[in-house]
Amino acid sequence: MAPLRCLYQLQVLPASFRRPASMRSRSRLTAVHTLSSHMLQGCRLADRFSVLLSKSPATGGRTTGNRGPCSFHPELRKWRPREFCTRAGSPRQVKDDTAVASSPSSPPCLSVSIHCCKRESDALSEALLCFGASSASIDEPSDLEEDEEICITSIFTIDQDVSTCISFAAKSIGLRKTPNFEVTVSEDFDWIANVKETFQPIQVTDGLWVVPEWSTPPDVHARNIFLNPGMAFGTGEHPTTRLCLILLNGLIKGGEAVLDYGTGSGILGIAAVKMGAAFSVGVDIEPQALSSARQNIALNAIEPGRMPLYLAPVKDQTRSDGLKTRIESFDVIIANILLNPLTELAEELVSYGKPGAVVGLSGILHDQVPQVEEKYSKYLESISVSEMNGWACLAGTKR
Amino acid sequence: MATLKEILTRRPVAATIRLTVPAGGARPAPPVGPALGQYRLNLMAFCKDFNARTQKYKPDTPMAVTITAFKDSTFEFTVRSPSVTWYLKKAAGIESGSSRPGHVVASTVTLRHIYEIAKVKQADPYCQYMSLESICKSIIGTANTMGIQVVRDL
Numbered sequence: 001m002a003p004l005r006c007l008y009q010l011q012v013l014p015a016s017f018r019r020p021a022s023m024r025s026r027s028r029l030t031a032v033h034t035l036s037s038h039m040l041q042g043c044r045l046a047d048r049f050s051v052l053l054s055k056s057p058a059t060g061g062r063t064t065g066n067r068g069p070c071s072f073h074p075e076l077r078k079w080r081p082r083e084f085c086t087r088a089g090s091p092r093q094v095k096d097d098t099a100v101a102s103s104p105s106s107p108p109c110l111s112v113s114i115h116c117c118k119r120e121s122d123a124l125s126e127a128l129l130c131f132g133a134s135s136a137s138i139d140e141p142s143d144l145e146e147d148e149e150i151c152i153t154s155i156f157t158i159d160q161d162v163s164t165c166i167s168f169a170a171k172s173i174g175l176r177k178t179p180n181f182e183v184t185v186s187e188d189f190d191w192i193a194n195v196k197e198t199f200q201p202i203q204v205t206d207g208l209w210v211v212p213e214w215s216t217p218p219d220v221h222a223r224n225i226f227l228n229p230g231m232a233f234g235t236g237e238h239p240t241t242r243l244c245l246i247l248l249n250g251l252i253k254g255g256e257a258v259l260d261y262g263t264g265s266g267i268l269g270i271a272a273v274k275m276g277a278a279f280s281v282g283v284d285i286e287p288q289a290l291s292s293a294r295q296n297i298a299l300n301a302i303e304p305g306r307m308p309l310y311l312a313p314v315k316d317q318t319r320s321d322g323l324k325t326r327i328e329s330f331d332v333i334i335a336n337i338l339l340n341p342l343t344e345l346a347e348e349l350v351s352y353g354k355p356g357a358v359v360g361l362s363g364i365l366h367d368q369v370p371q372v373e374e375k376y377s378k379y380l381e382s383i384s385v386s387e388m389n390g391w392a393c394l395a396g397t398k399r
Numbered sequence: 400m401a402t403l404k405e406i407l408t409r410r411p412v413a414a415t416i417r418l419t420v421p422a423g424g425a426r427p428a429p430p431v432g433p434a435l436g437q438y439r440l441n442l443m444a445f446c447k448d449f450n451a452r453t454q455k456y457k458p459d460t461p462m463a464v465t466i467t468a469f470k471d472s473t474f475e476f477t478v479r480s481p482s483v484t485w486y487l488k489k490a491a492g493i494e495s496g497s498s499r500p501g502h503v504v505a506s507t508v509t510l511r512h513i514y515e516i517a518k519v520k521q522a523d524p525y526c527q528y529m530s531l532e533s534i535c536k537s538i539i540g541t542a543n544t545m546g547i548q549v550v551r552d553l
Contacts, residue, residue: 109429125417129463130482134430137416137437155433172544186433198439198472233443240447339454340423365451391451 109134110156111186114166115149116179124179127169128154158185199227202236204245210236210267213299225271226299232284232292234264234336240362243386243393244268244336247360251332252277259283259330259352261312261345262337262363266293269307270300272332279305281326285312327351336362343375350379353398362393369394410473414438416466422453438468445474452478461485479523483541486516497546505546513538513549 112133116124125136136154156162167178199212203219211217212235213228227235234241248268252258254276260269263282272280282293290309297307310323330353335342342349342361353359359380364372369385369392377383380396387393416434425431425446435442445466453462466476488494490512497505517534520526526534539549 109433111433125415129417129419130484133419135416135418135434137414137434139414140412153437155430157429198441233447235443237441238444238447338423338450340458363447363451368451368454 108185109158110160110162111184112154112156112162112166112181113184114152114154114179114181116152116175118148118150120173120175121150121152123173124169124175125152125154127172128152128165131165131169131172132156132160133165133169155186199235199237204236204242205249208245208249208271210245223274225267225274227265227267227296228292228299230265230288230292230295232265232286232289234267236267239388239391240336240393241267243388243391244334244360244362245271247386247393247395248272248275248332248334251358251360256331257281257329259326259333261333261335261349262341263293263309264289264336266296266307266309268334268336269293270296270302272334273302273306274300277332280307281330282307282309283312283323284309285314287311323352328354330354330357332358332360334360334362338363339365339368339371342372346375346379350376350398355398357398358395359398360393360395362391364392364394366390366392368392411470413468413470416468418464418466419461420449420464421459422456422462423450423458425449435466435468435474438474439472440466440468440474441472445476449476449478477524479525480519483516483520483538484545486519487512487538487542487545487547490516491547493547500544500546503546504548507548507550508542509550509552513542 114124114128121138125138128136133154133156136152138150138152156165162181162183163178166181170178196212201209201211201215201218203209203222207222209217209219209222209224211224211226213226217224225236236242236245245268248258248271252272252275256272256277258269258272258277258280260266260272260280260282263269263284266282269280269282282290284290284293290311293309294304297304297309308322328351333349333353335345335349342364350359359376361372361376366387372394373383373385376394376396379398381399383394383396385392385394416438418430418434420431427442427446431446432442435445449464456462461481463479463482464476465479466474468474487508490508491506493506495505497503513535514531516538517531520534520538521529521531542549
């Protein structure tokens, strides 16, 4: 028998119950680990499988060592999919900051393909969400009739009982029998790689480009900011980032101290330094964002001392000492976050600036502007608003 | 509905994705990541947009969002209020519905709760044409299937 790199793909119709021998003959090794949970439910194949699978620990394909159905206890008689899945996927804890772009710290998830009629697909996907699915997607080929079968791809977390959820969902919309489905444990970096492919160099304004790490800048003489965003926000495409960059472009004359609150990938702080600021400080609430920013700082050949990064305190915690010493020391404060954090942090944000410092706020929609303006009007004067595509950026000077 | 179809056929639709995301908590991690990344949509743009639009809701309320992905990797999405079952569970103070609806009563809610839920639901794009009374009736029906009894005092 082929050495177990552990990956079998089995497709069994729920109604019939195959004997192990025939099932084995239908299985084939693929790089994807798939199993049908109907087959597994309460079946006596458990012992057969345990024999098959206990040969060697799972090292196969792209899975990591701890994803091991092969480390499956041979004594287990009743093999329910939920137990299988929890054994199979303990979340990978990635503590290594520098590897944020390539190995995400999110646990693997189950991707289930469910077959059903086109006319029931809408109702079924709604029902799936109600009963615990994380998401349900339907591909939309336009040339299908109402009665034809289409496939709903649904994602569940690794410890959910997929078959119970699907049968409840089917019953709640009145289907007579539970639809056929297949379960796959899906890899995380598939979708991350997909998303990365979509980044292109962007021209924010005249002479300012944001270029992904892996492409060459279209204009070598312009000011180019190189980025590898990873899981953090700030690629330069979003209207709010562009509004902030344009604001900075107009403000920075040389030698300013800049505070980038909610730095994400670090794009605004890095841009400020490249435009001539003396130094900038980046703060974010997510450690992953900080490691992404650290990478980008290095990518743009900026010394770490010129852009220190701090982790923002979560509610009720005190600020870090590094931040405490910097109160009233910044010429420009820029914060591209969201409405709620902006209103909560108003006093704190403004306290970091010297009198006469310029404060720029973004991440707000056009209809959220009055709220922000009201909250900040007691700290800032001469407030101006610039807008792009329904997003707004507020700028004012500290009193 | 005819005009809606016209609008939809202008750009070829690649897929319809339904998700449940906590309000203000969209991140590129699962569930959003795999579901949208599959169709090469701009995750960050969606997260930022979704978070900005759900700022007015209580943080971490699970919002139902339907995303229409077009073949050119652009997308549009609509956010709806949380499902009726979620509201009922919160109002009744229970974690999950009864295991034997119709026989075992999990908890109770008053008519006032139903009325409040119906008012929130009426703001949904789907229910705007329905009268408050009919929305209430459908909520009571859902409560019955979950094993939650409706008490008739206010």
